[in-house]
Amino acid sequence: MKLRFDERGLIPVVVQDVNTKEVLMLAYANEEAIRKTLETGYAHYWSRSRNKLWMKGETSGNVQKVIEIRVDCDCDSLLYLVEQKGVACHTGNYSCFYRRLEEIE
Numbered sequence: 001m002k003l004r005f006d007e008r009g010l011i012p013v014v015v016q017d018v019n020t021k022e023v024l025m026l027a028y029a030n031e032e033a034i035r036k037t038l039e040t041g042y043a044h045y046w047s048r049s050r051n052k053l054w055m056k057g058e059t060s061g062n063v064q065k066v067i068e069i070r071v072d073c074d075c076d077s078l079l080y081l082v083e084q085k086g087v088a089c090h091t092g093n094y095s096c097f098y099r100r101l102e103e104i105e
Helices: 031-040
Strands: 011-017 023-029 044-047 052-055 064-071 078-084
Touching (some): 023 031, 031 052, 031 064
Parallel strands (some): 011 078
Antiparallel strands (some): 011 023, 044 052
16 A cells, blocks of 8 residues: 555654654655655655755754654554654754643643
């Protein structure tokens, strides 16, 4: 079965720390981003806001070495198991999921 991309050619990618199993972030990838990830061993994504390919950590140094890529049962989302260097979140937190819902209401 082939990967099932959405109408924009994107697939969601959940990113998890391979050692702690903490969920670090959610991003999107297109075919090119997946290809670059497989070629380099480092996570590449598609930026929906900048409309361009990017490598995680290309400016911050907080790169993600991809250890394993898993596909969900419907082939419409991916899980990257990574070794995270530094923090994953642009806010400076290790994970993008650092707040509880009731904290933002």
